[in-house]
Amino acid sequence: MAEQADQPSVLSVSGLDVTFRTLRGEVKAVSDVSFTLKRGEVLALVGESGSGKSVSTRAVMGIVRGNASISAKRMQLAGHDLLTLDEDAKRKLRGRVISLVFQDALSALNPVLSIGDQLGELYRTHLGISKKEARERSIELLRAVRIASADRRIDDFPHQFSGGMRQRILIALAIALKPEVLIADEPTTALDVTVQAQILDLLDELREELGMAMLLITHDLGVVARTAERVAVMYAGRIVETGAVDDIFRAPAHPYTAALMASAPRIETVEKLEPIRGAPPSLIALPPGCAFHPRCARRGELCDKVRPELVAGPNGRSHACHYPLVEIAHG
Template identity: 50%
Template sequence: MSGVVALRVDDLHVVFKTPAGIVQAVNGVSFTLEAGRTLGIVGESGCGKSVTALSMLRLIEPPGTITRGKVRLNGHNLLDLGNEQLRRVRGAEMAMVFQDPMTSLNPVLTIGKQVSEVISSHLNLSRMETRDKTLALLTKVGLPNPGKIYNRLPFQLSGGQRQRVMIAMALALKPRVLIADEPTTALDVTVQAQILAELNRLKREFNTAIVLITHDLGIVAGMADEVAVMYAGSIVEQASAVDIFENPGHPYTCALLYSIPRLGGADKLKPVPGQPPDPLELPGHCAFAPRCPGAGKQCRQKKPRLEPISTGHMVACHHPVARQAQRAILI
């Protein structure tokens, strides 16, 4: 890594205090992301991807609490900021796109009004300038006939159009960091490809750093420069996308890769066998051990730390998968 650091997350911990007990949703997540790069965060449902994303913008609500960690952006720790400072950071420095834009758009306000509000809450522009900027943004994210879209209500748009509006809002202020949580999961494949191309174009244009959260490894392969694989609230492997796909070191990463249907083959999707641990009762040892074909004694005694196995390639495993063995697991 050599570029400008855009975002640094350090030892993030998030819990939910529920009547059933304490859910340990995120347990010590750390990563660094440079400007103009995309970090893909992958992992099975429930592993803590969304909670990580929401925590970075401090959008976690009770009973959730960030119990430890730092989110460093542009010289400050977001977790230390007061509400007014935080409001300025949101949007201007870090923006977020969610899976379902319907839940984040106001159903009774026109698209034009909502995008304009984002702009005018941060920039001191005249009404005409704000309107022009809004229309320019709607055009930029590939919405046809922006003048018409401007006056529409969210329900009058298709899912893909709504997601483009969300991206327009997120990019209104050219944020340093964009967090996209399953941004295309609700969309059909063609629209999905268009939205992803849009994210890539905007990343190139504004040098925005993107955290792209998805359970879809195909999307990660096409979009990410770096990949973090999460399991039970922790990053278990982190490396360049090339290393993750060609030289995976964690047995869980291998299992995830094995679960992708082979191109052109008759293979069905093979889910990773077994279940992730109950986040109410995370073990003190490796959380993947009960599902791991290679688990030994140490794996059931001690939690492995995320450590380098080669330059820029970190794995949290007592017995990282050797190159020869990957083939045996993957084929």
């Protein structure tokens, strides 16, 4: 960990805002989000559906769909200033420098093309190699993600693979060009527990082998505990707490983080789960002050009047709460 702390940042984002213009009004999907990712580390973005996790990472990659407005104070990726690059330059970074593992393998893969054609096209487009060499590299890539009989299965179509195997193929597509940053968006969704463990182990092995940094998007705290070193908790488009995974799991500062943990099942307890009451707010009409205050058991007189800023402390810890569960010294 100390060795990793000395590593330079491969991805640095500051003040990221993403707004969608809709017929009902402006949707502030992401508001003032900042984070850094060092070489070789795993940072998890955690939160309920709609909290802004996926939109944040797609904004960094430049693949946000819809009528979106994106702005930031800083977005730097492996020495490239993403705020000044044109679309063609950004496209060249995708796959080579930053890549994405989608959560829905069946819809992400082309159903009418064989796996060999889809992997081969990636190699031919980016590296300009021959069809024969692209096929050979594709077979080696399938072997790297632990697909048996790769030389035979290279000609199969997506529907001929199980859900776990399709997820491995998506990982193969994402790591084919050995990117420096891998974004894994809910990589174990809809997979059974045994296959989930295999996919997480595979991602960890490949990260170690290739020296990649990984940005893990998930709502599963068990996946976070198993895989990540640092975590950023998001709510209603904002980061509300950050820190080392061990520190936050041991003593969460923000009531929302504590509520997420209380609502997660644990093997060692038979106590009744405590669901988070209420529902996430509409991003078109956020409540005044802290967006979590209508659902928060610790809300006080400031919570519905003043939006709490993210307070930085030592060891990378921060929180955005007027009445935190754990006080952290200001950095």
